[in-house]
Amino acid sequence: MTNAPHTPQVTDHGGGVWSIPVPIPDNPLGHTLVHLLDTGRGPVLIDTGWDDPASWDALERGLAACGTSIADVHGVLVTHHHPDHHGLSGQVREASGAWIAMHEADAAVVRRSRETDPHRWLDYLAAKLTAAGAPDAHTAPLHEARAGGRMRRMPGGRGALPDREIVPGELLDLAGRRLRAIWTPGHTPGHVCLHLEERHPGRGPAGGEVDVPQGNGRLFSGDHLLPGITPHIGLYEDPDDAALADRGDPLGDYLASLERIAALDPAEVLPAHQYAFADAAGRVRELLTHHAERLASLRTLLTGRPLTPWELAESMEWNRPWAEIPYGSRNIAVAEAEAHLRRLVKLGEAEATVGSDPVTYQATS
Known part of the structure; x- marks a missing residue:
């Protein structure tokens, strides 16, 4: 493969690593940074971008700027199942014969999305929102879509099934590279970061400057660690497993995962959105502080009166007023x-109000 120059479309990060911005239609994030890693058996993609003709064209052009093509792709490593990361994986496999690898927990989500009756999903979502205290005006469109048969596919129902499993802690089978999988659940149950355990190719004294520290390699962080965005932490949900709503602690998983990444102390982070950055540990501290402050403020809200999850969401600080969301x-x-709320309950700082319907939560005394 030839070295790709730094252009507005493609960034050559050195050492056989490039990033290609692949647009996300009608989304304020703008694009997903698809990373290309050169290996002894051909290029491997880390994520692929949104399933859209314009995104496919951008990926093709980006690969050409890197001196390769989709037909040459040897494999696809998926950090997590969301469509702006996994969307084009199947099309890449069809065009190249590449394998697709994903953590088993997210592969299970893909299988469920492909197999679940979309009407079952609408019923589940409406019931879940009702239990959370959503007003009838909010759940009415779900009931109308269910009655009218307007939903023919589950969200993410076109996601490609992976061929291989990404096993946490293990080196991936990539000729000539040392890339280790780090399980970082929270944003999704099977999110992984990928640690390139190779000396960073920052320029030394001969080049006249050093761009970044050269130790501890580089981290492909997906959506787990972003320089200026706090990733969404939701719930791990299964329409056919109602008990799942009472299990797990996604925010707790995320916070613990952040600690693991800080301990790696990579020289540089290559995220799936925004831009590459150094000081992973510093960014982790910012995120830990953010969530600690948010948990404290929510507990304060719950000391006033019991609130439903819907009422709590209305009171939380978002990037715009609730009426504009x-x-x-x-x-x-x-x-x-x-x-x-689930994290507060796990910490013993909040509890469900006995007999409430819809369920409300209050701070513990």
């Missing part, structure tokens, strides 16, 4: 509120 984003916000 779109319909689908409100569902995400309520899930995030529930994830924080």
Whole structure:
């Protein structure tokens, strides 16, 4: 493969690593940074981008700027199952014969999304939102879609099934590279970061400057660690397993995962959004502080009176006023509120109000 120059479309990070911005349609994030890793058996992609013709074209152009093509792709490593990361994986495999690898927990989500009756999902979502205290006006569109048969596919129902499993702690089978999988659940149950255990190719004295420290390699962080965004923490949900709502602690998982990444102390982080950055440990401290402050503020809210998850979400600080949050984003916000409630309950700082329907929560005395 030839070295790709630094252009607005493609960044050559050195040492056989490139990033390709692949657009996300109608999304304020703008694009996903698909990373290309050169190996002894051909290029391997870390994520692929959104399943959209414009995104596919951008990926093709980006690979060409790296001196290769989709037909040459040897494999795809998926950090997590979300469509802006996994969306084009199946099309890449069809065009190249590449394998697709994913953590088993997220592979299970992909299988469930492909197999679950979409009407079952609508029933589940409506019941879940009702139990969280959502008003009838919010759940009415779900009942209408269910009655009208307007939903023919589960969200993520076109996601490609992986061929291989990413096993946490193990080196991946990549010729000539040392890339280790780090399980970092929280954003999704099977999110992984990928630690490139190779000396960073920062320029030394001969080059006249050093861009970044050269020790501790580089980290492909997916959505787990981003330089200026706090990743969404929702719930691990299964429409056919109602008991799942009472199990797990996604926010606790995320916080513990952050600690593992800080301990790695990589020289540079290559995230899936925004831009590459150094000082992973510093960013981890910022995120830990953010969530500690948010948990404390939510506990304060719960000392005033019992609140439903919906009411708590309405009271939380978002990037815009609640009245301006779109319909689908409100569902995400309520899930995030529930994830924080679950953490407070695990910590013994909040509890469900006995006999409440919909369920309300209050701070423990």
